[in-house]
Each structure stands twice: as structure tokens, then as C-alpha cells.
Amino acid sequence: MNKIPYKIYVEEKDMPKAWLNLKAYMKEQHDPFLNPATLKPCTADELRPVFCDAVVEQELNCTDKLIEIPEGIREFYFMYRPSPLCRAYFLEKALDTPAHIYYKFEGNNTSGSHKLNSAIAQVYYAKQQGITSLTTETGAGQWGTALSMACAFYGVDLKVYMVKVSSQQKPYRKEVMRTYGAQVIPSPSDTTQVGRKILEEFPETGGSLGCAISEAVEVAVSTPNCRYVLGSVLDHVLLHQSVIGLESKVALDKYGVKPDIVIGCCGGGSNFGGLIAPFMAERLEGKTNTRFIGVEPASCPSLTRGKYAYDFCDTGKMTPLARMYTLGSGFMPSPNHAGGLRYHGMSPIISKLYHDGYIEAKSVEQSKVFDAATLFARTEGTFPAPESSHAIRAAIDEALKCKESGESKNILFGLTGTGYFDMAAYMAYNDGKMNDYIPTDADLVPGFNSLPDIEQNR
């Protein structure tokens, strides 16, 4: 067999024509979303005022294994996809490991991350439905940027609630979004009821994703012809992100490579869910024994230290209740440098697969993540996002285990984005000023106390 190239190309004609709906492969579904008022499973009718119709249908679809990607979305995908699937030869050499390391790099578009994959789909469906404006939240800014690009492309207005600490750390992000035509508002803000309430209670807060979600949802439900779009967590976002895994599989199949371990960083779980989709489907069908590792920051450890409980997806308690691994919607994470991973909960699909033993989870400290990021940048050349570097850390650790045992495993990890907008983080690391804050058990108590006191949680 030919030597595996540094970068495996996938031709346009071989790119996925349908997304993979992992739920259709799962033996048991995750618990249903609940309406917080009635505590009954949410119906499509209850979700439609918040989300677009097509997206609601996808959210509730547990039966179709494949869902066609509309041509209008594929056309946009062709502009920046396929994303590169690389063999990390130089990293392998630096580690002196017998492991074969592959990574799928999603940072090759202007938004700098995988989030564009779902942004373009969601705006396409909104436009089709005649929606004229959208609202959203953004943490580190990648989702807001991706959505701004998508809204500019399809001609839809956009209001972005940006977590305040991120908007201060990343003023240039804001300008990218404004250039694409979005209005950017630091959250919590005084433009919504929920924002004003949070500001009253915590005037000094740097904000959180959950809180920005609440503001965006409030505006969506109170503005005519406006909808809310979410960049992670929900099932339809994982569905759109399956393009990452499907493309990876096409590339690896060209060389007959089967991954033994698939690794991704976990914020809300969308890139990880998308990357693992086709490989997890095979495992659920009993065809493989692939291991899956989700990696999260030690400062926001929803999988590794959270509770599997019904919780609100947002701080303002406006969204449906989802059963997931969560630190509680009242959990206020410390302002660490992986903004995209500062979310209190976790995708219900990922949570269920983790609960049922199909996924392993691991949490890592910030400075160890940046050690890995630095080694990766110096060997492979690409400048990684702090979020993505959680996956790099775990991939390196697995490769080092292979070195000890002498086993040659195939490791695939998701490199979700570039770190160009994370200079404050790299500066702190390079100056030796990065702290590895890990919440104590006592620190987690207020978040757990914020879990809804309902029968399902007792």
C-alpha cells in the first residue's frame, strides 16, 4: 500500500450528500425535552416559536439514519470543504510514538472553526421559511462569526449576544462579525429583561453562555418573524456536524485506516458528536470496538463531575429542560481561556452515550492544554484554538501510552479551529501567568442547587 499522505484529499464528488443521524442507530434514545411549565415532553408545536420548522423536525427525528443535505447548503460547503484530514507525522516523530495520529482540521474557513457547518444549515432553513431576523449567543466568538457569515450569504439580519468577558478579550472578533453585518451586544446587557435581572444580581459578572442564550431567546420569542439559533448542544446541531465525521471516514477509507480511538473536545458536544457520528454508528451496529474520548476543561467539568439530570439549557431558565450531564444552569465558570468550552451542560446525545458506557470522558488543566498546543504548533505548523488543544492533549497522552506499551494504534482527533483570536490566552501562557483553577466540590454546590427541583431529578 502507498504511504499515507500528509493530507488526504476528498474530491467534491465524494463529499457527503446526507448527514448522519446518530439517534437512529442508538438502542435507547435520550430522555425527551420537557416543557418546564407542564413537565411533559415538548411537542413540535411548542418548539416552533423558538426554532425554525425544518430544524424542529430534525431535532425530533429519531428514525432516519441519513438526512439529505439540501443542494443550497452543499453549494456553500463546497466553498470551504472538504476540510483537511492530516496525518500528524511530525508530531508522531516528536513524541517518538508508534501510534498513527490523524486530525481533521476545521479551522480553514474565515470563522476559524467547525461552527460554520451548522450555521449555514440553520440560516438556509430560516431563509426558506421566510424568517427575516435571527438572534444567537456567542462565547468565544466562533459561533457568532460563523453565523454572521451565513446570515450575510443568505441575507438575514442577525443580533449576537456575546459573553462579556469574551467581547473584552477579543474585540477584533466583534469587528469581523460587524463586517459581515451582525449587531453585537455584550451579555449580560440592559437590552433584555433577563439581562437586567442578572446584572442587578451579579453586577461584576463576565457573563456566561447560558446567560447570553437567555437574552437571545427572549428577543427571538418577542420579535415578529424572528427565531433563535443555537450553535451546539441540540441534536440538530450534532446532525449538521456529522459532515466532519463523514468526510473523515471517506478519507480514511481510501487508505483502509480504521481509527482505534476517536478524540474530541467537548463544550456543548457538537464537534465531538459530529466527528464520532459514523464511527459510533459502526460501533452501535456491533461492527467495531472503537474507543471515544470526550475532553473537557478541568474548570468546567460537566461530564466528569456533573450530574445526569434535567436542567435548563440556559441561565435564564427559558429553554426546555434537557436531561444531560450538567453542573447546573446556575454554575458560573471561572473566566478560563477556552471560551468555547465554558458551558454548564452537555449535548443530550453525548450525555446518553456517555451514561450508557460508549464514551469515555476526561478533564484536563489549562496549562497542560497549552503545553500540548505549543508542541503541536511547533511540530505540525498549525496554530490551534485553545478549545481544540484539549483534544490535542488527550491525543498526545494516548500516543504516549502507545509508546509505553509498544502498540501502534490509529488515533483520530478533531482539530476544531485556529487560535488566531486567542492571543490573550497564549500571552498568559507564554508569560507564565496561566492559572489552573479547578473548582472544589464546594464550588460546584451552588450550580447543583440551581437544578430544577422536579420529580425526574430526585
Ligand SMILES: *Cc1c(COP(=O)(O)O)cnc(C)c1O
Ligand atoms: C465552539 C467550539 C468548540 C466547542 O463546541 P462544541 O459544540 O463542543 O463542539 C470547540 N472548538 C472550537 C474551536 C469552538 O469554536
